[in-house]
Amino acid sequence: MKYTGSCHCGNIAFEVDGEVKGAMACNCSLCQRKGALMWFVPRVELKLLTPESAIHTYTFNKHVIKHHFCATCGIHPYGEGVDPNGNAIAAINIRCIEDIDLESIQVQHYDGRSA
Structure with missing residues (x-):
């Protein structure tokens, strides 16, 4: 499925292909x-x-991890990094995706403070 999303002001807009099967909430000092x-x-x-x-x-x-954000509105729509196998990944903030039912997404909690 193709999703579209953006920061609040629209200066950063994107499309992403895939199926949202879940999301992660991290408690590190930035993500929290x-x-x-x-x-x-x-x-x-x-x-x-x-x-x-x-x-x-x-x-x-x-x-x-490269945490990307908009200097105008301050929203963080996505980040970039590498998975444990060395593959380039994007971490999409699903709160920035249009027309997504956040209540239907299972959220896994990650203890980033201890990582």
Whole structure:
């Protein structure tokens, strides 16, 4: 299934292919504050619809995840990293996907504070 999404102001817009079978809520110092629900997909399934120049990036701790956000509205629509097998992945904030029923998505809680 193809989904569309964006930050609040629309400066970062995207399409992503896949099936949302669940999402992850992390309690690390950043994720807890931004309240994201992350859905992981292969990076090739994410297509940006806006220029990369609209994206700002924040990294912290081990600097392995690129947390992308909009400098205008502050929303974090997705991040990028590498899975344990070395494959490029995108972590899509499903709260930024249009017309998704968040109540129907099973959420797994991850203890990022201890990782």
